[in-house]
Amino acid sequence: MTGELVIAIAERAIWVILLASGPLLIVALATGLIVSIFQATTQIQEQTLAFVPKIVAVLVAIVFFGPWMLSKVTAFAADIFDNLTRYIG
Numbered sequence: 001m002t003g004e005l006v007i008a009i010a011e012r013a014i015w016v017i018l019l020a021s022g023p024l025l026i027v028a029l030a031t032g033l034i035v036s037i038f039q040a041t042t043q044i045q046e047q048t049l050a051f052v053p054k055i056v057a058v059l060v061a062i063v064f065f066g067p068w069m070l071s072k073v074t075a076f077a078a079d080i081f082d083n084l085t086r087y088i089g
C-alpha cells in the first residue's frame with residue numbers, strides 16, 4: 001500500500017463524512033440563527049429556547065436526509081471492502 005493510496009482513501013473518507021454530516025449541520029445552523037434572531041427581537045433569554053428547536057429540526061432532518069446519508073456511507077464502506085485485497089496487496 002503506497003502513501004498516495006492511503007492519502008486518497010483518507011481524502012475520500014473525509015469527503016464522505018462532510019457530505020453525510022453537512023445537511024444536519026446546515027439545518028442546525030439555520031435553526032440556531034432563526035432562534036437567535038427571534039430571541040434578540042423579543043428579548044427572551046431562555047436557554048431551553050435555543051436547544052429544543054435545534055433538536056427537533058435535526059431529528060426532522062435525519063428523517064428526510066437519513067436514507068441518503070446512509071447510502072453514501074454504505075457505498076463508501078462497500079467500496080473499501082470490495083477493494084480490500086487491492087489495497088493490501
